[in-house]
Amino acid sequence: MNTLNLKINEHFAGKVVRKDLTKLVKGNAIVPTYVLEYLLGQYCATDDEDTIKEGVETVKNIIAKHFVHRDESQIIKSTIREKGSHRIIDKVAVQLNDRQDRYEASFANLGLNRVPIADAIIKEHQKLLSSGVWCILTLGYFPSDERDHTPWMVESLKPIQVSNVDVQEYKDVRQHFEKEEWMDVLLQSIGLNPQEFTFRSKLLQLTRLVPFVENNYNLIELGPKGTGKSHIYSEMSPHGILISGGEVSKAKLFVNNSSGEIGLVGYWDVVAYDEFAGKTKRVDRGLVDIMKNYMANKSFSRGTQVYGASASMVFVGNTDHSVAYMMKHSDLFEALPKDYYDTAFLDRMHGYLPGWEVQKLRNEMFTSEYGFIVDYLAEILKNLRKEDRTHDYTKFFELSSTITTRDKTSIAKTFAGLIKVIYPDDNYTESDAKEILDFAIENRKRVKDQLRKMDETFEEVDFSYVSIATGENFEITTLEDVENKVVPVQKKVEAVNNEDFKNVGEFKLELEPGQKIIRDNQSGISYDNLFGAYLLNATDIKITDPYVRLPYQLRNFMELAKLISEKKDPDNDVKLHLITSNNEDYIENAKDAFEQMRYSLESMGIIFSYEFDDFIHDRSIEMNNGWKIILGRGLDIWQKTGGWYDINEYVQERRICKASEITFLEISN
Template sequence: MTNTDFAPQPLSPSPVGALDAEALKHLNAKVTEVFRSLAIDKRRLPASQLNKRGIPAYVAEWVLESVVPGQGELSQGEATRVLEWAARVIPGPSEQHIIKHKLAQGQTVKVLTPLQAEIQLKKGKEPERLAQLSLLGISDAYISDALLEEHPDLLRQGMWGVVELGALKDGVAVLSFKPMQAMVNLPLFKEARKKFTLHEWRALLLTTLGFDPAAFSEEQQTWLLCRLLPLVQKNMHMLELAPKGTGKSFTYENISPKVRLISGGNVSPAVLFVNNASGTWGILARFKVVVLDEVQTARFEQPEEIVGGLKGYLANGKLTRGGLHETASDCGFVMLANITLDDQQNPVKASLVEELPKFLRETAFLDRIKALIPGWELPKLSSKLLIGNDSLLTVGLKSDFFGDALIALREDLSAESFSAKAVQLGGDKPYRRNEESVRAIAAGLMKIQFPHGEVEPADFYRYCLKPAIQLRQGIWNELYALDGEYRQYELRISQAKV
C-alpha cells in the first residue's frame, strides 16, 4: 500500500451503538465458544469477594478457576466454598504471626502469596538461595535449586502461587510451589481474533479489563485501551494525567504480575536502576512495565540522579548507575498523576505538567515520553462503569491469560514493519522523535486491536494512527510551550499527504 492509503479519511458516524443489546448478548456465547476455558464471566470475581482479600484480579480469577471452575454467575454455594478456601490459604495482614506460630509448632502451611527468590554469593561460603514472602514478612526462607530451575521467573520479578512452607532448625523452607499458569499460544490467539468484528473485539477487550463497554464513548474506549500499550510495545513510556477517581491505576494493578505498580512512598535510584552495594538490579530491569502512581506527591530520593538516569534509559533502553553496572531493558515506564480540573472538566493549568515535580518538567525528560493519555476525558470510576448484573456483555478473557498474551505480542514485529511503511508525518522537516513515537503508538494499537495483522486503511487511520497522533500531540504541545527550541518545527502533528 502507498502512503496515500493512510492519509486522513472521512469518518463514518460513531459506531458506539454498532453493537445493540442483542448483539452484546450474543457476544457472550461467542466469546465462550471461541475461547472456551480461557473465558470467564467477569461477574464471578466481585461476587466472590476475593478482591477484598487484597489480591489482584489475575490472581483472583485463577483462584476461582481452581476452586469453583465453571461459567455463568457465581452461585451462593460456590461463593461460600471460595471464601472458605481463601480463609485457609490467603493470609490477611493480621495473620503473619499465627502462620509463624504454626511453623514453629512443626506444622506445614499452605498460603497463596507472591514468591521471589535471590542468590547470595559470599566469599568463602556456599551460595545461599533465599526466598521472600512479602505477605508473611519472611525474607530469608530456604528454597531448592530444583524449584528455581523449574520456575526461573522466581529469580526475575517473582511469581504468584500456592506455597507450602515448613520449619527447619534454623529457619523456614519452601517445600513446594504451585504457580499460576497461563499457557499462551499466540498463533491461536491471532486466529481467534479473526472470528470477531472490530467492534466485538474492542468490546471484548474492555470487558476483559472489567469495564462495561456500553458505558463509554468510542474515544473513551480508545483511551482505556491505550493503557495497554506498554504491555504490547517494548520501551513504551507514557504519562496519564487525570483528576482523582478515574481509575488510572485500576488496569495496571490487575493485568499481570510482570507489571509493577508503585503507589506513594520513597523512590530511590537503587529501587529503579541498581543497588550498587549489592549489584542487585532494580525494577526497571526485572519487570515488563513499571508504573509510578501519584507522581505529583511521590518522594524522590536524589531526584537529580533519578531524572538523569531516567533520561538515559528512556532514550536508549540502557540502565546504569555511576558507571558501575550497565544492562539493557525493554521495560515500559508509565507515570500517573492527578491534575486539577475546572467545573467544565477541563485542566485548570495552562501547562498540563505544571503540577508535576519540578525536575519532571524538564523538556529533555518530557521529550522522551512518547504519549500523554488525556485521562481528564474519562469519567470517574463507579459501579455503573464496571461489569455488573446490569451489563449485557459479561464474558471476557481470564486476566492472567490476557496479560501474558499482550506481553507475548511484544515479540511480534510485523506491526512495527507495517506502521513504519504506513506512517509518514507531514511538514517541511518533521521532528524525529514525534515520528518515532507516532509509529510506535500506532503499531501498539494495531497489536491490541488487530493482532492478526489484517486491517483496512480506513480502520488503521481511525483506530491506530489518529489516536497515536493525538497521544503524541499532548506531549508536543507541552514541549512547544515550554521551550522555544521546539518552535522551529510545526505545532500540529499530521500524517503526510502525498
C-alpha cells in the same frame, strides 16, 4: 446471556470468566484481581451456572484455607508447624545471602524472612529476585537443635500466572469478532461495561494496555482523581508493578551499586509510578538523568557495565487545574515535580493520555459480563511484545517530513501497541488504521505542544500525514485545542427580566441593589434572567441553602452551576462552595451526588466543595465581585414538574414558580 457473552464462551471456552465473581470470592483478602481470576479460571471458566456455583465455593475455601491474612499469620505458622507443611498463597520476594551462599525468601503477609529457598526455583523464576511475586507454595517446618538453624523451608513454589498460551489460536479466533465486539471483549476483560463508553473513551482505556504489549513504551497520564489511572497497573497483570512515585530510587529501579542487584526494570514488563505529580515532591536529580538515558536508549549502566532492558515506563498523577486553565496560563505538565518538569525528560514520552477525558468510575461502569481471565490476557500481551508492528502504518500512510525522528518513533509505537491490542491478527482496513494513527499522533502532539510552550527552542511540527492510496492530506489537532482555541467573549449581557435592571450599554451592564418579587404560578423565570448578570467576574462563590438533598433540589443546584460555567471567564477557574444541611435519611445519597458533581464540574473549570451545617437558616449567594443575593426560598423557586417527559423539566422559563423574593445587596470585598 447476551450475544457477545455467548460468542466469547463459544470461541474461548475455558479462558473466560464472569467478571462479578471476583467480588464474590475476594472477601477481605488484599490480593490483586489477577490472583483471584487465576483461581477462578481453574474452577469457574465456564457458562454453566451449577459449575460456577461449585467453583466459587471451591475458590472461597482455597482463599479461606490458604490465603495468608496478615492478622492471621500466627495461626498459619502454627498450622504449618503442626502439620509439618502447608500450602499457602502469599507474595514472595527473594534475596541472595552471600555470607551463607544461599537464597532466602521473605513473605509479605506471613511475616517470615530469611527462609531458605532452592537455587533451582530461583533459576526457573528469576522475577522472585525483584520486589515480590504472588505465589502458591508449600512451606515446610523442620525443627532442629543445630545452632542458627532455620526450621522453615520452601518445598515447592509456583508463581500465579498462566503458562503455555497459544498466541496463534488467539489471533485466529479474533477473526470471528467485529472491531466493536473485540473492543468490548477487551473492556469487559479489564472489568468495564462497554455500554458506558464511546469509541474514543474505549481507546483511552485500551491505550493503558499498550505498555504491556510494546517494549520500552513510555506513557504519561495526568488527570482528575477517581478515573482508574493506576488500577490496571496493579491489578491486571503479573508482569506489571505499581510503585509510589515517592519510593523510586536508582538502586530500586536500575541497579544497586553496593550489591550489584538489578532493579525493577530488569524483571518487569511494566513499571508504573503512582502519584507521580506534585510540585513540592523531592526527587533525586541523578535518578532523572538515568531515567532519561534509559527511556531514550533502552539501557542503563553501572560503572563500565551496560545493561539493556525492555520495561515500559508509565507515569500517572493528578492535575491541579482545569484543562482550560492550564492551556491558557501554564501547560499540561504543570503538576509535575520540579526535577521531572524537564523538557529532555518529557520529550521521551511516547504518548500523553488525557486523563481529564476519562470518566470517573461509577458503579454502572463496571461489568458483570464475561471477559478473558486477566492472567490469560496478560500472557497473550506479553507474547505479543516480541512482534514489531512499528512500520505497519507505512502500508497506508506517509507522515509529514517535518515530524522528527523521535516524534515518528513515538507515533509508531503507540500505533503498533494499539494494533496489537485491537487487531492482533493483523487484519484491518485503511479506515481502521486511520482511527488508530489519528489517536497515536494526537497523543504525541500533546507532548510536543507542551514542550514548545515550556521551551521555545523546540520547533513547531506539522503533525499531518498523507494517504498513499488517495493522496489526501490529514492534519491532526488535539481535542483540547479544538475546545479551547476559539474562546468566546461575552460582549453583551441580556437584560434582567425586570424594568428596574436595564442594559445601559452594548458592552457593559450596570447593576443596582434592589429586590425582585416572584409571584405564585408566575412563569418565564430562570436563574439567568434573575441574577445571571450578577455572576460576572466572580471567581469565589458561596451558596448557602439548607435544602439541597432531594433529586430535584440537586438538579436545581447543577443548573446554577451550569449558569456559572457560562458566565465565568473561560480562562480562569471559579471556586464554588455549598453550605447546606442534611439528615440521616438523605446524607449518604447527597454525599455521593456531591462527589460526582465535584468531578464533573472540575472539567469545566469549577472547583466545587461543600459542607454540612445543621444550624443554617438563611439562603444566599455571596460572591467576591461585590454582590450578595438573598434568596427568600433558596434555589427551590419552582413547583414540581411532570417528570422526565415534561419539557418543563428541561426549560426553566416554562416552569411555574412558587412565591418568593430575591434581594440584591452590594457588599465590600
